[in-house]
């Protein structure tokens with residue numbers, strides 16, 4: 001109506017569902033460990049300090065206006081200037097208006113099932129069957145090699161998206177092995193030693209490491225991420241076993257909100273079987289491919 005200005009009222013903790021509020025604070029806290037921030041209207045861009053996987057932009061926790069298409073364009077320009085991927089992430093349930101804005105600004109948005117663990121539904125290890133899952137020990141002499149293997153398994157696993165069995169196996173994993181830069185390894189060791197990161201591997205006789213995953217933790221909230229199984233070892237229950245072992249360790253460590261975003265509905269089934277339940281949608285956005 002003319003004369004009436006739309007005033008954005010960001011959800012406040014007292015009226016927002018508690019898990020969503022805790023998730024929002026978690027997503028805002030995780031990158032701050034290794035990045036500085038730049039604000040663009042309703043968005044904050046996390047710029048990593050030093051080497052490592054680049055971060056994304058997401059809605060600012062303390063924004064007084066919802067992110068606009070102009071904010072998205074300004075962030076994309078800055079990401080291009082810095083040589084970063086034009087990446088955005090947010091929880092749809094916390095910022096429902098952003099999906100349409102992002103699409104209108106030329107982004108392609110993956111709507112990933114956002115799932116939270118129901119601890120009473122986590123099956124005991126014996127019930128899942130399957131192999132032992134090894135949680136990596138930052139004080140062990142083999143830690144550097146273990147981390148390199150975890151990354152190689154993830155690289156081969158994510159290069160074959162979906163849940164289908166494929167040809168790539170141990171040889172592909174070994175070909176993907178890269179020695180970690182010292183600062184990257186030091187960071188990984190420090191985070192693991194303080195419980196902010198937990199890494200897991202499954203090794204099979206004659207095959208070596210075939211599945212891997214990790215968890216990122218801030219206080220009593222944790223995200224399980226990077227679950228991957230070599231294509232040759234899929235459909236044997238290994239992805240479920242790694243997820244369950246990480247969840248069990250997190251619960252033992254006192255984490256009481258454990259969540260993940262599943263890359264698709266079919267992947268969500270793997271997590272459903274170990275006690276995760278869908279509570280919402282995580283949005284992951286990048287530039288839409290140019291029309292032919």
Ligand SMILES: CC(C)(COP(=O)(O)OP(=O)(O)OC[C@H]1O[C@@H](n2cnc3c(N)ncnc32)[C@H](O)[C@@H]1OP(=O)(O)O)[C@@H](O)C(=O)NCCC(=O)NCCS
Nearest residue numbers: 157162163227228229234235236237238239240262263269
């Ligand atoms: C998603 C992923 C980790 C699953 O790994 P996985 O080890 O194959 O997972 P599981 O074996 O536990 O479950 C996969 C399927 O095998 C089935 N399965 C499990 N054990 C089985 C067995 N012994 N015999 C036959 N089928 C079995 C499961 O029921 C499930 O079937 P469904 O697709 O019908 O639900 C793997 O496909 C992958 O690495 N994908 C690419 C990376 C990725 O997207 N990761 C997830 C990011 S969120």
